[in-house]
Amino acid sequence: MRIKATKGKQGIGTEVKDATYVEAARWGKYRGWRYVLGLVVILFSWLVIGSLASVLVAFAFSGQADYSVLDPFGKFLFVMAGFPFFLAGVLIAVTLIHRRHPRTLITAREKISWRRVGHGFVAWFVPFSLIGGLGQYFFYPDTFSFNSDLTTFVRFVPIALVLTAIQTTTEELFFRGYIVQGASIVWTNRIFLAILPAVIFTLPHLGNPEAIAGGWLTVFFSYFLVPGLLWTIISLIDGTTELAIGVHFANNIGGILVINAAGTVVTTPALFTFSEYHATYGALSVLVAIPVFLAIAYKVFKHDGVSEPISQSHRKGCRR
Template structure:
C-alpha cells in the first residue's frame, strides 16, 4: 500500500510539472471574445469606476481642497501618505476588475493567472524577491553611487520612514501584483488562445508593457535606450520568459515587488514614476538625476546574476496537486 501511495504521488508530481498557468487559459470558458470582454470589464472598473470613486473618497476625507487636488492631479497636496495612496489607487480597481473578470467571464479561479496548481508557492515568490532585490540594488543602486556620488543625498527621517513603510508595503504589493496578474497572467493567457508559440507569448506582453510605460518620466529622460532595455527587455521580455519557463508567474510577482519596493524605500529618483512624479516617497536616498545609460547597462549584468540566484542558488519547490479536472470545462 505504501509503495502504491508513493507511486501515485510521483504520478501527481509529474502531471503537475507538465501543467502550466498558460494551459489554464483553456480551462473554464475561453473563446476569444471572452478575453475581449474581460479586458473591457478590467478597464471599465480600473478607469471608469476608479475615476468616479476616488474623487468622492477624497472629498469625504479632505473636503473641497482634496477634490480640487485630485482633479488637477496634484497628489502632493494630499500629503505624503494621501498622495502616495491616491497616485496608485487605480491599481486597486484594476485588481478588482481582474478578480471580477476571471471568475465571472471565464468561470475559473483567479489563482490560475499565477499557477495551474492548487496552491501558490509563496516560497517561490520569495525566491523571486531575493534573487532580484540583491543584484539590482547592489549593482544598479550601490554601483550608481560609486559612479555618481554627487547626485546622491541622504534624507532619512526615522518617524516619517517608520510610518510610511507598512503603507508602502501594502500599496506597492497591490500595484506590482496587479501588473503581473494582468501582463504576465491575463495577457499571456489571452494571447495563447490566438497562438501558443512561446516567442509570440513572450513578445506580446513585452511590447504592451513597454507601450504602457512610455509616458513615465524615465522614458522621456532616457530615450530609446531606457524604453528598450528598462521596459521592453527588462522587465517586459525577461520576466515573461522566466514565467513561461517556470510555468507560473510566482517568480515574476516577487521580482516586480522587489524592484518597486526598493525604489520606494531605499533609493528613489526625483520625479520618477516609481516614487511618483508629483509625490516623493521618503526613501533613504534620493538621486537628483536619472542616469539612463548606467541604469540600462547595469540591467545587462543584473539579469544573469538574477537567473543564477533564481535557478542555481534556489531550487523550485516540490509541487502541489494540479487543479481538479472540474475546472476544465468545454470551450464556450
C-alpha cells in the same frame, strides 16, 4: 525555449500531465468573446473607475484634481489609488466571465508556492540594491542623499508595502497572466507569447517621466526588456508567474522604500534618494543585473517540486 510544466487535473477522471498556467486558460470558459468582454471589464475598472479614485485622492489632499501640487505622499496615493479597482476587474473577469479560479493566473497547481515568490524577490532585490544603489553611489556620489526624517519613513513603510504589493501583483495577474493566457488561445507560439505582453506592458509606461527623460534607452531596457520580456520568459519557463510576482515586488518596493530617484513617476520618502535620474546608468545596470538575477534564481535556489494536483472542482474547460 522550453516551457517547464507541472502536473494537474483538468476535471474528474481527466488527468493532465505537464500542465502550465498558460494551459490553465482552457480550464474554464475560454471562447474569444469572453476575453474581449473580460478586457472591457478590466480596462473599465482600471482606466475609468481607477482614474476617478485617483482624482478623489487629489481632491482630498489639495482640493483640486492636480497631481503636480500634491506632496510626495499624496502623489504616491494618487498613483496607487486605481490598482485595487484594477485588481477587482481582473478577478471579476476570471471568476465570473471565464468561470475559473483566479489562482490559475499564477499556477496550474493546487497551491501557490509562496517560497518561489520569495525566491524571485531575493533574486532581484540583491542586484537591485548592489547595482542600482551602491553602483550609483560610487558613480554619482554628489547626487546621493540619506533621508534623515525617519519618522516619516517608518509611517510610510506599511502603506507602501500594502499598496505596492497590490500594484505589482495586479500587473502580473493581468500582463503575465491574463494577457498571456488570452494570447495562447489565438496562437501558442512561445515567441509570440513572450513578445506580445512585453509590448503591452511597455505602452502604459511610456508617459512616465523617466521614460520621457531617458528616451529609448529607458523604454527599451527598463520597460520592454525588463520587466516586460524577461519576466514573461521566466514565467513561461517556470510554468507559473510566481517568480515574476516576487521579482516585480522587489523591483518596485526597492525603488519606493530603499532607493528613489527624483524625476520618476513616484517620488517617495525612501531611505536613500538620488537627485537626478541617470538613464544611461539605468540601462547598463539592467544588463548587469539580468545574469546576476538568473544565477540566483536558478542556481542558488532550487525549484519547488510539484505540489498537489488541481482539485476536481476545476472542471474540464469548454469554449462556451
